[in-house]
Amino acid sequence: MPSKSIHTQLKLFSSDSNPVGSAVVDLQKKIIQCDGCAERFLSVREVATRYDISRASVWRWLASESKFPAPLKLSAGTSRWRMSELVQFEAKAGNADRKKRRTSKSGTAE
Template structure:
């Protein structure tokens, strides 16, 4: 994860992919499979993930021992 994502409430598909160390196509595949938060369409050609949604997703996936 890059430092600037901590300051920005929205992430691009590349930033989202970098966060999980996968390719952007993998992120889109996860979305299509219903296994990942859906992005927001902010305008023509502008789709972003809310950082808050990603953090909630991560918290729901944590394994508690």
């Protein structure tokens, strides 16, 4: 008999009524969008891909951009960024961009 935790996990995806062939793709999409899922950690390669920059640029941003989230050091040569911290960084950067554009149009900040 399946454990209670398996039933809990399956409830996250209970609205899945697609055929088996496309179920895996749909499940992957739902996992990415799942608010109740555990924190996701990204490698330097994944962070670079997210921002369409090189891996070296990720490290440059870390050194020069004080607001860029610091990674967790798991071991020598292994670092991971929290997805939630990257999303917060993006939101703050987007707000700062909009504020800058309003200031440049009107001459004063709104």
